[in-house]
Amino acid sequence: MMTELSSVSTLRERARKNVENGAVTESYSADRETVLRLLNESLATELVCVLRYKRHYFMAKGVKAHVAAEEFLEHATQEAEHADKLAERIVQLGGEPEFDPDTLSKNSHAQYVAGKTLKEMVTEDLVAERIAIDSYREIIQYIGDKDPTTRRLFEEILEQEEEHADDMADLLDGL
Incomplete structure (x- = not known):
């Protein structure tokens, strides 16, 4: 099924309406409030992961601690990059990224479990x-083609999360 393209004059006319909405144009078809909530929950998840990985980096002990600590630090850095991209997208969609430490743990999909060994x-x-x-896969499915930019962002993050899981599984196998 072929979608009809808008004329140049229609595109120009629509672009002048609601200019205060920035990147969110009339053709944005996702439920913006839900997408913003999902982005903020994901932001909280990434920030909680940064904190957990940082703790693990500093607390790693034992014969194999050096290899694990390097992975923990690399993952903490990458999770922080994910958080930055999510926060940027929240602002692009006219929302406010939630960085309040009191709500991060509550909004995060992942838990902060320190671990001793x-x-x-x-x-x-x-x-x-x-x-x-699992969370990001569900979000990608939910968004579908209603917000391709946010979907691609989650797809990029998902790819790296899968690499992280593979790294952790390999480390676990060696312990």
């Missing part, structure tokens, strides 16, 4: 990655 730390990180993977 290296094996517990890696296990908790793997569990959190698996939660993010």
